[in-house]
Amino acid sequence: MTHQLKDGGQVMHVGMLARVEGEGGMHIEFEDGRVKDVKLNIFEPPRFYEGFLRGRKFTEPPDITARICGICPVAYQSASTEAMEAICGVTTTPEIQLMRRLLYCGEWIESHALHIFMLHAPDFLGYESVLEMAKDHPDVVQMALRLKKAGNDLMTVVGGRAIHPVNVKVGGFYRMPTVAELQRLRPDLERGRDDALAAVALVAGFDFPDMEQDYTYVALRHPDWYPLERGTEVVATSGVRFPVAEIPDHVEEFHVAHSNALHARFDGGTYFVGPLARYTLCFDQLSPATQEAALAAGLGETCRNPFKSIIVRAVELAYAFEEALRIVDGWRDGLAASVPVAPRAGEGVGASEAPRGLIWHRYRISEDGIIEDAQIVPPTSQNQASIEADLRTAAEKWTHLDDHALTHRCEEAIRNYDPCISCATHFLDLRVKRS
Amino acid sequence: MAEHTHEHGHEHGHEHAAVATDTRPKLAVWKFASCDGCQLSILNCEDELLQIAESVHIAYFPEATRAVVEGPYDLSLVEGSITTPGDVERIHEIRAQSGTLVTIGACATAGGIQALRNWADVDEFRSIVYAHPEYLSTLDTSTPIASHVDVDYELRGCPVDKTQLVEVLAAFLNGRKPRIPTYSVCVECKLKGNVCVPVATGTPCLGPVTQAGCGALCPSYGRGCYGCFGPQDSPNTEAMTRQLAELGMTNADIVRVYRTFNAGSPEFAAASDKAAAVGDAAAASSPGGAP
Numbered sequence: 185m186t187h188q189l190k191d192g193g194q195v196m197h198v199g200m201l202a203r204v205e206g207e208g209g210m211h212i213e214f215e216d217g218r219v220k221d222v223k224l225n226i227f228e229p230p231r232f233y234e235g236f237l238r239g240r241k242f243t244e245p246p247d248i249t250a251r252i253c254g255i256c257p258v259a260y261q262s263a264s265t266e267a268m269e270a271i272c273g274v275t276t277t278p279e280i281q282l283m284r285r286l287l288y289c290g291e292w293i294e295s296h297a298l299h300i301f302m303l304h305a306p307d308f309l310g311y312e313s314v315l316e317m318a319k320d321h322p323d324v325v326q327m328a329l330r331l332k333k334a335g336n337d338l339m340t341v342v343g344g345r346a347i348h349p350v351n352v353k354v355g356g357f358y359r360m361p362t363v364a365e366l367q368r369l370r371p372d373l374e375r376g377r378d379d380a381l382a383a384v385a386l387v388a389g390f391d392f393p394d395m396e397q398d399y400t401y402v403a404l405r406h407p408d409w410y411p412l413e414r415g416t417e418v419v420a421t422s423g424v425r426f427p428v429a430e431i432p433d434h435v436e437e438f439h440v441a442h443s444n445a446l447h448a449r450f451d452g453g454t455y456f457v458g459p460l461a462r463y464t465l466c467f468d469q470l471s472p473a474t475q476e477a478a479l480a481a482g483l484g485e486t487c488r489n490p491f492k493s494i495i496v497r498a499v500e501l502a503y504a505f506e507e508a509l510r511i512v513d514g515w516r517d518g519l520a521a522s523v524p525v526a527p528r529a530g531e532g533v534g535a536s537e538a539p540r541g542l543i544w545h546r547y548r549i550s551e552d553g554i555i556e557d558a559q560i561v562p563p564t565s566q567n568q569a570s571i572e573a574d575l576r577t578a579a580e581k582w583t584h585l586d587d588h589a590l591t592h593r594c595e596e597a598i599r600n601y602d603p604c605i606s607c608a609t610h611f612l613d614l615r616v617k618r619s
Numbered sequence: 620m621a622e623h624t625h626e627h628g629h630e631h632g633h634e635h636a637a638v639a640t641d642t643r644p645k646l647a648v649w650k651f652a653s654c655d656g657c658q659l660s661i662l663n664c665e666d667e668l669l670q671i672a673e674s675v676h677i678a679y680f681p682e683a684t685r686a687v688v689e690g691p692y693d694l695s696l697v698e699g700s701i702t703t704p705g706d707v708e709r710i711h712e713i714r715a716q717s718g719t720l721v722t723i724g725a726c727a728t729a730g731g732i733q734a735l736r737n738w739a740d741v742d743e744f745r746s747i748v749y750a751h752p753e754y755l756s757t758l759d760t761s762t763p764i765a766s767h768v769d770v771d772y773e774l775r776g777c778p779v780d781k782t783q784l785v786e787v788l789a790a791f792l793n794g795r796k797p798r799i800p801t802y803s804v805c806v807e808c809k810l811k812g813n814v815c816v817p818v819a820t821g822t823p824c825l826g827p828v829t830q831a832g833c834g835a836l837c838p839s840y841g842r843g844c845y846g847c848f849g850p851q852d853s854p855n856t857e858a859m860t861r862q863l864a865e866l867g868m869t870n871a872d873i874v875r876v877y878r879t880f881n882a883g884s885p886e887f888a889a890a891s892d893k894a895a896a897v898g899d900a901a902a903a904s905s906p907g908g909a910p
Binding site for chain 2: 249298336
């Protein structure tokens, strides 16, 4: 793992960072015991979505952009439908919005349960994988699988299937699920809510490395509820707030040589999207039960320790179950599944809160509904600079650790973000160089 | 530093103790250009996952574990399509290390949605998406795994169906052929008692030319099939194209409907090319006419 260089320096190297979605690597270079350079390398091959979306119809992005990510397809479906509806000047019904929120709850449940227990918890409990963890913690792993399944089942009922749902379209849904179909999910959702609240206490008992970062958090905000399937404005800990349509004025994407995923700046600086940002900016909008669970778990109303993101994800997991129950219980049959959407020429932005953070799409379409330009900005791209900043802090803070332990700590610092590299490129190769 | 760059994937978390005594077949899961959805389908087998992990030795599966066991592997599952020069080399190495190689999903079996580049100018795509195209190493095409190495079985779907995935795993572990139907989505619709969406509502539907396996999902939700399991074993695309036109689709619409997640499958590619040629001819004969 450690290689001496000809110049006397050292490189620590991990080929493929495990338990993340996609392919990337990491490079850390030391000089005289100080961190000289940090790079998150993303070599996931580009697929050129923004290229081939040109010439497609405005109705196609919910199906096509879902394929950017098998873990968070609904995030892409929601942002693209929002954008197209904004361009075409269409407002859907409150019930369609609620059903989108319910589908999105399924994605948060499935994705958060996957990351908390199967990708992240093994770091804290000292295992290579959840499968190994299952031998010593069968009850925890059984609970994790149950939670994840509840999310997938919800997506299957609302969306048709858990990966790349088929029921979403610009304007709403092809068919509304019935009260009877939704009520059948109820026992699992109720048990899931109780399990998730217990999970908050469970993961809060892990040992957390002591590290706080001065992030600029950015998240969507909605007047009525914790941001999920949509927001009306973007808010940041810097104090700025602006309507969703103005995101492109505040975010600048740029291309660096060591990543196939574009980096981004927010008002000229590094920023952070994701559960910690939502929690810190919108704690007041969580439910009383999830606020109580968070405070009992030792979190404040803000959280700046990236390693504690696992607790925040558990809080959001419980919240997603509560929201799902609320929507399921209030559902009625006989509601319109969609509203008609006729194309009109224009440009617009749609945004939602993917499990990993703010995602936004910008499209320009012609009067006959053909896409002329597309821009898709997923959370992991936006977080690359924050991930590199965390790696720098971690590598400096824990320089005294041996190479094995330092490598592992740095991997953890990346997994804190639940990075989705397939999304961002549209992997991780860890190298530490000491000289 | 370049001289210290390793072929990724074999660096950390090596498992030694169990290897010599473990007689379970060794399973490896590999990824190329893709969305991770098909390998996620393995983790989505919540009811079967722990049993699968007992029946096979999960030797390489970076999305799920840091542990890496060296090859050779009894069974390799491959997700994703080939889009870079490095990937062309890597798939040959994987083939050499694998007893049985099964490709999973539309990217691995047909090139995926990213195969749309096969009809485009990739240099233009590069410059649309990236400010510094020169940083990228990418091929002009996205091709299925079988275009590069011998493949023992191709499991279709965008994404694959997890019941079919478990069936393929069970079949290869027990030395039999997988029982996967290759008939059309129409058969599944009839078995399910669905109303035929093109007949009842005039909704264009690719069901007649598309392989079953999803459970006729889209028609069950009142929409037409969009072909995510690729062509069935004997697709009559000519009749399909005619019917799509009768239901009001333009040539440009028809080209687009064939060119999605299985655009690179020979049957859908040919049908789309034919529709595109008709569209071009029509445009040439009526200048100013819609494409």
